[in-house]
Amino acid sequence: MRMSGLRPRISPLTFTFVLIVGCLTVGPVLMLILGSFSRGIGAFGVFTVEKYIRVYTDPSLPKILLNTAAFTVGSSLFATALALILAYLNVRTDIPLKGLFHLISITPMMIPHIVFATSWVLLLNPSNGILNLLLREVLGLKSSPFDIYSLGGMILVEGLLDLPIAYLIIAPAMASFDAALEEAAWVSGGSKFRALRRVTFPILRPAILASLALVIVRSLAAFAVPSVIGMPGRVYVLTTYIYRLISLGFMPDYGRAAAVGVSVLVTSTVLVYVYRRLTARSERYVTISARGYKPAIIGLGRWRYPLSFLTSLLFLVLIVIPVLVLLYVSLIPYVMPPSAKAFSMMTLKHWNYVLHDPLSLRALRNSVFLALVGATLGILLSTFVSYIIVRVKSAGSALLESLAFFSFSFPGLVIGIGFMWFFVRTPLYATIWALLIGYIATYLPYGIRPLTSTFIQISEDLEEASKVAGGGFLYTFRRIVVPLAIPGIVSGWILMASMFLRELSLSAVLSRPGTEVLAVQILRFADDSLWGQVSALGIVMIALSTTMVTLATLVGKHIGKSK
Amino acid sequence: MEIKVSALTKIFRSPSGEEVRALKEVDLTIPANRIFTLLGPSGCGKTTLLRCIVGLEVPDSGEIAIGDTVVWSKKQRIFIPPNKRGIGMVFQTYAIWPHMTVFDNVAYPLQVRRLPREEIRRRVRETLKFVKLEGLENRPATALSGGQQQRVALARALVSEPKVILFDEPLSNLDAKLREETRRELRRFLTELRITAVYVTHDRLEALTLSDLVAVMREGVVVEVGTPLDIYFRPKHKFVADFIGKANFIEGTVESTSEDLIRVVTPMGPIACRRAEGLTPGQRVTVCVRPEAIAIDRPGDTSGGTNTFRGRVVSLLFVGENYEGEVAVGKTILAIKTNPAFPIGEGEEVSVYIDPAQCHILME
Numbered sequence: 001m002r003m004s005g006l007r008p009r010i011s012p013l014t015f016t017f018v019l020i021v022g023c024l025t026v027g028p029v030l031m032l033i034l035g036s037f038s039r040g041i042g043a044f045g046v047f048t049v050e051k052y053i054r055v056y057t058d059p060s061l062p063k064i065l066l067n068t069a070a071f072t073v074g075s076s077l078f079a080t081a082l083a084l085i086l087a088y089l090n091v092r093t094d095i096p097l098k099g100l101f102h103l104i105s106i107t108p109m110m111i112p113h114i115v116f117a118t119s120w121v122l123l124l125n126p127s128n129g130i131l132n133l134l135l136r137e138v139l140g141l142k143s144s145p146f147d148i149y150s151l152g153g154m155i156l157v158e159g160l161l162d163l164p165i166a167y168l169i170i171a172p173a174m175a176s177f178d179a180a181l182e183e184a185a186w187v188s189g190g191s192k193f194r195a196l197r198r199v200t201f202p203i204l205r206p207a208i209l210a211s212l213a214l215v216i217v218r219s220l221a222a223f224a225v226p227s228v229i230g231m232p233g234r235v236y237v238l239t240t241y242i243y244r245l246i247s248l249g250f251m252p253d254y255g256r257a258a259a260v261g262v263s264v265l266v267t268s269t270v271l272v273y274v275y276r277r278l279t280a281r282s283e284r285y286v287t288i289s290a291r292g293y294k295p296a297i298i299g300l301g302r303w304r305y306p307l308s309f310l311t312s313l314l315f316l317v318l319i320v321i322p323v324l325v326l327l328y329v330s331l332i333p334y335v336m337p338p339s340a341k342a343f344s345m346m347t348l349k350h351w352n353y354v355l356h357d358p359l360s361l362r363a364l365r366n367s368v369f370l371a372l373v374g375a376t377l378g379i380l381l382s383t384f385v386s387y388i389i390v391r392v393k394s395a396g397s398a399l400l401e402s403l404a405f406f407s408f409s410f411p412g413l414v415i416g417i418g419f420m421w422f423f424v425r426t427p428l429y430a431t432i433w434a435l436l437i438g439y440i441a442t443y444l445p446y447g448i449r450p451l452t453s454t455f456i457q458i459s460e461d462l463e464e465a466s467k468v469a470g471g472g473f474l475y476t477f478r479r480i481v482v483p484l485a486i487p488g489i490v491s492g493w494i495l496m497a498s499m500f501l502r503e504l505s506l507s508a509v510l511s512r513p514g515t516e517v518l519a520v521q522i523l524r525f526a527d528d529s530l531w532g533q534v535s536a537l538g539i540v541m542i543a544l545s546t547t548m549v550t551l552a553t554l555v556g557k558h559i560g561k562s563k
Numbered sequence: 564m565e566i567k568v569s570a571l572t573k574i575f576r577s578p579s580g581e582e583v584r585a586l587k588e589v590d591l592t593i594p595a596n597r598i599f600t601l602l603g604p605s606g607c608g609k610t611t612l613l614r615c616i617v618g619l620e621v622p623d624s625g626e627i628a629i630g631d632t633v634v635w636s637k638k639q640r641i642f643i644p645p646n647k648r649g650i651g652m653v654f655q656t657y658a659i660w661p662h663m664t665v666f667d668n669v670a671y672p673l674q675v676r677r678l679p680r681e682e683i684r685r686r687v688r689e690t691l692k693f694v695k696l697e698g699l700e701n702r703p704a705t706a707l708s709g710g711q712q713q714r715v716a717l718a719r720a721l722v723s724e725p726k727v728i729l730f731d732e733p734l735s736n737l738d739a740k741l742r743e744e745t746r747r748e749l750r751r752f753l754t755e756l757r758i759t760a761v762y763v764t765h766d767r768l769e770a771l772t773l774s775d776l777v778a779v780m781r782e783g784v785v786v787e788v789g790t791p792l793d794i795y796f797r798p799k800h801k802f803v804a805d806f807i808g809k810a811n812f813i814e815g816t817v818e819s820t821s822e823d824l825i826r827v828v829t830p831m832g833p834i835a836c837r838r839a840e841g842l843t844p845g846q847r848v849t850v851c852v853r854p855e856a857i858a859i860d861r862p863g864d865t866s867g868g869t870n871t872f873r874g875r876v877v878s879l880l881f882v883g884e885n886y887e888g889e890v891a892v893g894k895t896i897l898a899i900k901t902n903p904a905f906p907i908g909e910g911e912e913v914s915v916y917i918d919p920a921q922c923h924i925l926m927e
Contacts, residue, residue: 464619465658467645469672469719479671483662 013473014388014396018403021385024441025406028418029265035421036258051255060236068220068237071154071230076215078159080208083166086314089307091174093298096308100315101171104164107319110546112502113161113224114519115538118526119322120157121228122329122535124148130325133337149233158225160318162218166211169279173207210278217271220264221411223505224519228526238264239413243508246417254420261414272409323542330535350532360537362514363521366432367501367541370439370517371548375447375497378440382447382492387481389448390455391463408445415442416509423510430512438506443499447492454488455481490556497552498545564630564726564759566593566616571625573611573783585611586622587783593761594776598753600762602770603780604806609763612780613729616761617652618645629727646675651720651728655735657712659704665691666700668715672723690722694752710741717752728753730762734769746772767807771795779803796853799926804851811857811897812925813850817842824919831895835869836922849925854900856921859890859907860914870922872915879909890915 039046055061090101123131124146132144139145147153201208219225226240236244242260246252300307329335331346354360389401407415419438423429428437462484466476482489504519511520518541525534573586585608593599601609614620616627618634621642627635629650634643651672660668666687667674673683691697694714699707704715713733720728733749734742750773753760764770770777771791778788779802787794787803798804801812815829820842824835827850834850842848862873872892879888886901892915899915907913 459656459658461654461656461658462660464645465652465654465660465719466671467619468617468648468650468652470646470649470675470723471671472644472646475675480660484660 011392011394011396014392014394014400017381017385017388018396018400020381021400021403021444024437024444025403025410028410028415028422028438028441029406030418031421032258032261032265032414032418035254035418036262038255038421041252041254041421041424051253051259055256055259061241064236064238064241067151067230067235070151071158071226071235071237072216072219074151074155075158075162075219076212078155079162079166079215080170080211082159082163082314083170083211084204084208086163086167086311087171087174089311091171093300093307095300095304095311097312100311101167104167104315104318107164110498110542110549111319111322112504112519112538112541112545113222114228114502114504114522114526115326115541116161116322117157117225117228118522118531118534118538119325120153121148121232121526122325122335122531123321124153125232128335130329130335130337137337147233148229149235151235153233154225154229154235154237157229158219158222159215161222161225162215163318165218166215169211169214170204170207173204206278210275213271213275213278217268217275217409220268220271221413221505223413223508227508227523239411239505242413242417246420246509254417257417258421261411261417264411264414265409268411269406269409276405323539326535326538326542328535329531330539333532335531350536354533354536354540357533359516359524360521360533363516363518364540366435366515367503367518368544369432370436370503371497371501371544374436374439374500375493377436378443378447378496378500379451379489379493381440382444382451382496383482383485383489385444386448386451386455387477390452391460404448405445407442410442412442412503412505413509416506419506420509430515432515435507435510435515435517438510439500439503442506443496446495446499450492450495451485451488454485458484487556490552494549494552497548501545501548502541565595566591566727566759566761567626567628568592568612568616569626569628571612571615571622571627573608573615573620573622584783586615588625589783589785591778591785591788593759595759596757597775598750598760598762598773600764600770600774600777601780602764602767602777602806605765606782607780608783609765609780610731613731613761613763616727617650617729618643618648649723649725649727651723651725653713653716653720653728653730653733655732657716657733657736659707659712659715661703661705663704664700665696665702665704665707665715668704669718669722672719676723686722687718690718693721694718709737710745713737713745717749721756725758727759727761730760730764732764733762734764734766742769749773771807779806781806796921797923798851801849801851801925804923804925809854809898811852811854813852813895815848815850817844817846817848819844825924827924829895831892832872834917834922835919836924837920839924839926841926842924851923851925852897852917852921854887854898856918857890857897857899858916858918859899859901859905860916862912862914868916870917870919872917874913874915876907876909876911876913879907 035041036051037047037049039048039050086101086104089095090098121129123129126132126144126147126149129144129146129148132146135141135145136143148157221239223239223243226235226237227243230237231240238260242257242264245257245260246254328338330350331348332342333345333347333349336342385400385404388397389404416438419434419441423434428434458481463476463480466480471479502519503517504523507517507520508523511517518537522534522537522541525537568589568591571586571589572584575583575585577583589608589612591612601612603609611620615622615635616629622635622637624637625635626633626637629648632643633639633641634648635641660671663671669687669690670683673686687700688697691700694717696711696714696718699711704712707715713736716733734745737745746769762770762773771794774791776788777791777794779786779794781802786800787798789797794803795807798807804810804812813829813831813834815827815834818826818828818833823838825838825842827834827836827848829850836850874890874892874897877889877891877896879886881903886903888899888901890897890899890913897915901907
């Protein structure tokens with residue numbers, strides 16, 4: 001007979017994962033804080049506040065903070081306003097082509113931010129932006145009408161990039177909204193606009209605030225747009241300021257970078273806390289009001305087609321134009337507006353260059369490796385962690401949940417600096433494994449989210465039946481839990497793999513010669529204005545993520561069917 | 564195998580720190596190779612007790628032994644996990660694995676034990692035949708009807724030939740007609756098998772028709788254990804009498820105890836009751852009479868005989884096989900059942916006779 005002790009407070013399993021996830025998420029934060037109080041990356045542990053004093057008395061800092069505030073708040077307002085209009089049109093009106101809205105919400109998985117930002121530079125930069133050149137020619141202007149290298153340009157592009165996030169928060173809230181409230185307001189004599197302002201808006205307020213908060217978090221952490229669009233225009237925000245501290249000059253100063261990073265991290269954490277409180281409450285709203293109400297569909301009348309033309313235009317701007325511009329630029333010898341001459345000069349030289357450039361090829365190999373292996377390991381960890389969060393109801397599992405979602409607020413660049421302080425002291429430094437560990441830690445919530453919602457849907461009886469039938473924990477996990485969770489595992493894997501494939505901000509810190517990745521390589525080419533190469537590599541990235549997402553979806557469907 | 568539960572306590576703690584005592588020092592012996600039912604209203608602790616026996620719930624104190632093996636003991640610090648207890652169980656939701664075929668569902672307990680492939684195939688076939696599902700091996704388990712799924716669950720619980728099988732309200736998800744059919748079939752399966760079966764239900768009819776022994780539970784305590792006939796006709800507690808079926812409760816005082824009958828003085832007059840031990844004149848008691856034990860007749864000259872009273876029909880309700888009604892004897896209202904062929908109407912005077920053998924004195 002097997003004798004085993006009574007169940008302890010925290011099982012060894014929960015404890016193991018608390019330890020792993022704790023090291024991954026709290027570890028880099030601790031290192032960041034310790035690093036910010038150290039003399040330098042080589043002189044770790046000697047306490048000093050020198051870095052804080054130097055960085056926070058930097059005369060250029062106020063301007064950077066102002067830029068950051070304008071950039072984040074601006075993108076956030078822009079993305080949220082656009083998302084509100086789109087969600088309202090999709091959910092509440094009879095606008096045609098509703099399929100486009102779904103595409104708009106999943107685009108960011110296909111087009112990496114750095115690639116998107118570059119294609120806008122190609123269109124709107126003041127010296128040879130294609131659209132600028134065209135307009136100059138057509139209108140006979142002396143100078144370019146648009147300058148993308150400005151705060152406004154940054155806000156425009158970042159806002160478009162964060163639009164899907166805002167849309168995914170606002171659209172469900174709009175859908176669960178009881179239109180009878182609005183109708184009541186019209187009936188009581190108010191105008192439609194008044195009803196919108198006095199009734200619709202206040203009810204949607206939690207979702208709107210949540211969207212604002214989350215987009216601020218995203219744009220605060222954003223590195224692609226600030227580096228590709230902001231830096232050439234000398235519009236610096238906190239991420240690019242930090243990046244400059246560690247990449248320019250003779251001595252990269254990780255201490256000062258860490259000292260600034262701490263404030264970015266604190267801001268971000270506070271905002272994520274606000275966001276989570278807001279969404280927790282709005283979810284409650286939804287469950288209360290979701291009593292089978294169908295939001296009334298409003299007829300757009302003669303506005304139907306003009307408005308759907310506008311949404312199609314947005315679809316063009318978000319997806320079609322970036323891809324076409326890249327394709328076009330990758331095939332012409334130097335940037336010029338499309339013309340007969342341009343088409344006659346088409347060449348494959350940029351493609352040849354990229355496909356034979358050892359750096360680019362290594363970056364490609366590394367990125368694919370990180371996406372495949374990283375996402376697989378990441379989803380393995382996420383599966384166990386989500387399972388414990390959902391099934392084991394103890395203080396340990398609650399702690400695990402907080403730890404796992406902690407990294408949701410991590411700005412990649414900042415946490416990368418935390419990891420740097422750690423990896424420098426280990427043999428992992430400058431290896432692909434450093435990137436892999438950093439990726440998994442930073443993007444863990446993206447794997448855990450789809451899995452926790454999957455596990456919640458699987459009845460606990462099914463596992464208990466396996467236990468009673470003689471299956472131990474691992475046997476049950478392998479034969480019952482995992483097969484039933486396949487849909488969640490696949491969508492988590494897709495999400496992680498596509499994030500890893502296009503990862504930029506963490507890699508910008510951790511990537512070293514030998515561990516180049518695609519996004520960093522594109523950044524290099526962009527720094528040197530090698531637009532043909534940027535475009536070719538960008539197309540490769542888009543093609544890779546699209547293929548990967550499609551394949552994984554098919555595999556998931558196949559597994560789902562064969563069961 | 565016999566199951567022995569001693570002083571078992573289970574406390575649930577809600578996140579707000581509230582404590583619910585689901586089981587309070589339960590002592591219970593479930594004899595080997597019988598069908599034993601735990602019956603009680605929802606929240607009485609019957610499912611918790613079942614889950615403690617199988618090991619899905621860990622009690623707070625006490626001891627559980629299955630056969631000669633102690634599977635849980637606070638004092639000896641023993642906890643054998645459910646996968647080592649060798650018990651079969653049928654869940655309320657059946658818990659059929661939706662990603663597997665019927666064969667894999669049933670074969671699972673044998674696959675866990677790493678039996679040879681051939682033996683697994685043979686035993687699964689035999690078990691499926693026993694539950695009348697032969698030929699459905701390769702169907703996806705979710706493509707079956709509710710009744711068939713229920714039998715897959717039973718086959719899975721039986722395939723490893725356990726000495727003990729547990730049922731957690733297995734019929735509650737079937738519709739009324741199928742439930743009756745399955746109940747009869749289950750009874751046949753279990754009598755053939757000679758296995759210790761513990762059956763949890765809140766349905767008194769299920770308990771009465773299926774069981775060799777019934778334990779009635781309330782608020783974490785086993786109130787009474789007995790055969791279905793004992794529980795129905797000779798309950799010791801008012802709660803049990805009331806829960807198991809309709810009953811009239813008439814308060815009174817013991818007047819005299821003779822060899823074969825006990826006379827109890829009640830507001831409706833003296834009632835002669837069946838003998839019961841340990842009663843003394845002057846004691847307050849409750850007389851329990853089932854509606855079907857009350858005979859209604861036209862008012863005649865029988866008045867004055869033992870347990871014969873004059874009453875008036877207060878209400879009558881036609882429910883199909885008979886009338887359910889109420890008769891007032893003085894100020895006491897009695898629930899009755901009559902043959903619909905017997906012509907009486909509301910407001911009529913009737914004579915009421917209660918067989919003394921069916922007047923049962925409750926101890927409580």
